[in-house]
Amino acid sequence: DAGVIQSPRHEVTEMGQEVTLxxxxxxxxxxxxxxxQTMMRGLELLIYFNNNVPIDxxxxxxxxxxxxxxxxxxxxxxxxxxxxxxxAVYFCASSSGTLNxxxxxFGEGSRLTVL
Amino acid sequence: AQSVTQLGxxxxxxxxxxxxxxxxxxxxxxPYLFWYVQYPNQGLQLLLKYTTGATLVKGINxxxxxxxxxxxxxxxxxxxxxxxxxxxxxCAVSETTGGFKTIFGAGTRLFVKA
Numbered sequence: 051d052a053g054v055i056q057s058p059r060h061e062v063t064e065m066g067q068e069v070t071l072x073x074x075x076x077x078x079x080x081x082x083x084x085x086x087q088t089m090m091r092g093l094e095l096l097i098y099f100n101n102n103v104p105i106d107x108x109x110x111x112x113x114x115x116x117x118x119x120x121x122x123x124x125x126x127x128x129x130x131x132x133x134x135x136x137x138a139v140y141f142c143a144s145s146s147g148t149l150n151x152x153x154x155x156f157g158e159g160s161r162l163t164v165l
Numbered sequence: 166a167q168s169v170t171q172l173g174x175x176x177x178x179x180x181x182x183x184x185x186x187x188x189x190x191x192x193x194x195x196p197y198l199f200w201y202v203q204y205p206n207q208g209l210q211l212l213l214k215y216t217t218g219a220t221l222v223k224g225i226n227x228x229x230x231x232x233x234x235x236x237x238x239x240x241x242x243x244x245x246x247x248x249x250x251x252x253x254x255x256c257a258v259s260e261t262t263g264g265f266k267t268i269f270g271a272g273t274r275l276f277v278k279a
Contacts, residue, residue: 054208092269092271095267095269151197151216152216154209154267156208158208
């Protein structure tokens, strides 16, 4: 079975450019999470969705960040405009709330470098 | 609000020695607790989890953890370290309703010496 799929795996961009990260959760999972991982701050929860609805976006750093989940099989995290301090690995994870275990399945991450 | 504290950002053990990684949590409701492992350039993988029932839970690769409510702890142990255990380990706490919001600790990097 396919796991959580993220793209791109690596992105290098210049300050001020728009960045879009994509995630395809595991089929049948109804919760989706976006995390950011840096050496300084560890794993931070940015936002999570349940049944395609954003439940908690309190971790989104600022208005430059936005996330959408237009359907159960796709989500995007957008940064506009990007800044060097946004450089990090961004992980998407999904879970099956119906199984009631809370286990998260992670993608391999998108490594973003903003110059 | 939930929070997770992992004591020790780095732990070094000799091959064959006991591994003990500490985790304390805070949660306003009975939590689900997890340990995940991350190898370089990869996402996190579940090692083990506590939801309800038996407080000693066993996971993959010989790891186990014990939920101690009175101490709000969920420490991870393995009797005998192997070189392949070198990785970063994350403790996490999850709400049990509304989509399972999951918060992670800062992580503990485990080094295993030959």
